[in-house]
Amino acid sequence: xxxxxxxxxxxxxxxxxxxxxxxxxxxxxxxxxxxxxxxxxxxxxxxxxxxxxxxxxxxxxxxxxxxxxxxxxxxxxxxxxxxxxxxxxxxxxxxxxxxxxxxxxxxxxxxxxxxxxxxxxxxxxxxxxxxxxxxxxxxxxxxxxxxxxxxxxxxxxxxxxxxxxxxxxxxxxxxxxxxxxxxxxxxxxxxxxxxxxxxxxxxxxxxxxxxxxxx
Amino acid sequence: xxxxxxxxxxxxxxxxxxxxxxxxxxxxxxxxxxxxxxxxxxxxxxxxxxxxxxxxxxxxxxxxxxxxxxxxxxxxxxxxxxxxxxxxxxxxxxxxxxxxxxxxxxxxxxxxxxxxxxxxxxxxxxxxxxxxxxxxxxxxxxxxxxxxxxxxxxxxxxxxxxxxxxxxxxxxxxxxxxxxxxxxxxxxxxxxxxxxxxxxxxxxxxxxxxxxxxxxxxxxxxxxxxxxxxxxxxxxxxxxxxxxxx
Numbered sequence: 001x002x003x004x005x006x007x008x009x010x011x012x013x014x015x016x017x018x019x020x021x022x023x024x025x026x027x028x029x030x031x032x033x034x035x036x037x038x039x040x041x042x043x044x045x046x047x048x049x050x051x052x053x054x055x056x057x058x059x060x061x062x063x064x065x066x067x068x069x070x071x072x073x074x075x076x077x078x079x080x081x082x083x084x085x086x087x088x089x090x091x092x093x094x095x096x097x098x099x100x101x102x103x104x105x106x107x108x109x110x111x112x113x114x115x116x117x118x119x120x121x122x123x124x125x126x127x128x129x130x131x132x133x134x135x136x137x138x139x140x141x142x143x144x145x146x147x148x149x150x151x152x153x154x155x156x157x158x159x160x161x162x163x164x165x166x167x168x169x170x171x172x173x174x175x176x177x178x179x180x181x182x183x184x185x186x187x188x189x190x191x192x193x194x195x196x197x198x199x200x201x202x203x204x205x206x207x208x209x210x211x212x213x214x215x
Numbered sequence: 216x217x218x219x220x221x222x223x224x225x226x227x228x229x230x231x232x233x234x235x236x237x238x239x240x241x242x243x244x245x246x247x248x249x250x251x252x253x254x255x256x257x258x259x260x261x262x263x264x265x266x267x268x269x270x271x272x273x274x275x276x277x278x279x280x281x282x283x284x285x286x287x288x289x290x291x292x293x294x295x296x297x298x299x300x301x302x303x304x305x306x307x308x309x310x311x312x313x314x315x316x317x318x319x320x321x322x323x324x325x326x327x328x329x330x331x332x333x334x335x336x337x338x339x340x341x342x343x344x345x346x347x348x349x350x351x352x353x354x355x356x357x358x359x360x361x362x363x364x365x366x367x368x369x370x371x372x373x374x375x376x377x378x379x380x381x382x383x384x385x386x387x388x389x390x391x392x393x394x395x396x397x398x399x400x401x402x403x404x405x406x407x408x409x410x411x412x413x414x415x416x417x418x419x420x421x422x423x424x425x426x427x428x429x430x431x432x433x434x435x436x437x438x439x440x441x442x443x444x445x446x447x448x449x450x451x452x453x454x455x456x457x458x459x460x461x
Contacts, residue, residue: 002291064365064411065404066372069383073404076396158277165376172280185288192280199275 007186011178015190018174025092025160025170030153032096037103044108063101068162070094075166091163091170095156102152110145111137143213150206154199161195171195221389229385230406236299236371236381237410240306241364247311252318253344266315273312279373281305286377302374310367314360321355322348354425361418365411372407382406 043055062070071094075087085093114137122132164173171194175187254266273281282305285296296304325348333343375383386403390396 061404061408064369065407066369066383068369068372068375069386069400069403069407072383072386072390073400076390077400080397154275158275159279161277161279162373164279172277172283176283179287185284185291188280188284188288192276192284195277195280196272196275200271203271203275 004184004186007182007184008190010182011175011187011190014174014178015171015187015194018169018171018191019194021088021168021173022157022160022170025088025095025163025168026153026157028092029095029099029156029160032093033099033103033152033156034149036096036100038107040100040104041107041111044104045111059101059104062098067094067098067159068165070098071162071166087163087166087168090166091160091168095160095163098159099152099156102155103149106145106148106152107141109148110141113144114140146213147206147210150202150209154202154206157199157202158195161191221392225380225385225388226382229380229382232299232379232381233368233371233383233410236303236306236374236379237364237368239303240310240371241367243303243307244310244314244363244367245360247307248314248318251311251315252322255315255319256322258340270312270315273308274316276309278305278309278370279376281309282373282377298374298377298379302371302377302379306367306370306373310363310370313363313366317356317359317363318352321352321359324355325351354422357418357422357425361415361422364414364418368411368414369407 040055040059043051044059046052046055071091074085074094075090078084078090118136118140119132122136127135160170161172164170164176167173169177171191175191178187179185251266251269254262255270257263257266282302285305286298286301289296289301329347329351330343333347338346371381372383375381375387378384382403386399389399393399
């Protein structure tokens, strides 16, 4: 075992580049997952079967196939038909799309957990559909969805290195390139530790949120 | 288009490798899940602490990074793993950590009175666990473990990046060889979906049996003591405290 701090020092500038890319992918991916997930969840509540059924089929398919293969699909197949995207953009879209099917379930459970009497009360007060959602249902659903949504952000963080496989220079991508150039392993180890260092406080934060919101 | 020769030399074996990796990693993951999950309910704080550290490390770690590390970095510490086993251990270590939370949570969900009943019957800790707590926690455990198994199946695609010739690896080879990306990756996605579907179907049977398995029939009265005496273990039921109540 020959650990060389000089190598770590050499890697540092590129490590920070990688951290920025990872965090960027995580932030935009999260936005996509949260927004698109809500769209899926509401579409699955639609009274129209031709909306409900295809959306359920698509989300089930995405959820039950590997993110890695979806990334390959987006990167190598989609350009045959439509726009070709940079590795990072593809990665962000892939992460967001994949996790939107998970967040959809979270929203679905959160909305379904609002007692039926709340809907009836809104009807009794003859609130409009929009006001029912905005003033009655969503404020109650949010308390239920925040902790599981937070868990999926951490899960996305841990899956984000997969974008390195299509050539995006996130933390893992930088570490891999650096290791190949220098024949060292310190970079991979640093990145491994970095994931724990980021993920652990994040999961503590979510646990604290859970305690505050769900009681 | 895909030649039939390619299909038999790479894709079919690839499917088999994917199934193998899933089974091995699931076995390793389950063993770790029970080991760490039980350790996290231990009486001794040091055992709980060590198991907790394992849980936090491997839950916080990215499976892909761990796999890379085991495949590329471990050899330089003098420990060379075959690609397949680097992949299986990375997946097993990761999913074992997730599974330990399922084991811990479902044991904690067993009604405290059940545990107390075991104490009242003077069961040892091990007997309580084996005969009272685990059988009741089991039906609670099965559905989340099934979800975990699907996650694991999807995770096995990662082993392709460390040159294990699974389905995804075969797909990547074919893309490099023919550039026929659309049929290749579409087929891959469908194959994973079908495997996940089969697992879900198969596990639904296990789920139903686990739910039905909880003893409520009249014959089950005395089940535990019979089971114990059949094994030659003694139960001094109510030897001390219940002595005067007869």
